[in-house]
Amino acid sequence: MTEGTISAAESADEAGDTLTRLEQEGEIAADYLEGLLDIADLDGDIDMDVEADRAAVSIISDSARDLQKLVGRDGEVLEALQELTRLAVHRETGDRSRLMLDIAGFRAKKRTELAELGAKAADEVKSTGEPVKLNPMTPFERKVVHDAVAAAGLRSESEGEEPQRFVVVLPA
Known part of the structure; x- marks a missing residue:
């Protein structure tokens, strides 16, 4: 070897x-x-x-x-x-x-809500073709949203400075 x-x-x-x-x-x-x-x-x-x-x-x-x-x-x-x-x-x-x-179960419930938010934002971007900016979130919350957006086949980025950092969902 x-x-x-x-x-x-x-x-x-x-x-x-x-x-x-x-x-x-x-x-x-x-x-x-x-x-x-x-x-x-x-x-x-x-x-x-x-x-x-x-x-x-x-x-x-x-x-x-x-x-x-x-x-x-x-x-x-x-x-x-x-x-x-x-x-x-x-x-x-x-x-x-x-x-x-x-x-x-706070974080588990929050994870479900955030995954739904990410999927909903991805659907909106797919239908309008325009980026969607979400409200500021913690790193944990942004990670869950990024994962949901990726699962929907789109991409997302984090913008801004802590504690006002937020997710932007982008068209494909």
């Missing part, structure tokens, strides 16, 4: 290492979030998964109303908790984390 070539076994090992690393991120995040739930005296179960090459951690509860405090207005508290959780993972692993946090 020549230098720079990766065997199938090495590639499988790397994929296994990545999964193990992401699972480790999930475990660290779960421990951190359980501590936060204890401090806040909130009930919640932690669910861990790996989605699209990133650890995904969800806090779920039969009493989702209690967890709304952790979501905040328009997910602001959720975004902050996600960043704190990523920092906790970084502190333990030394690696930057792309972990996604969802609380009480």
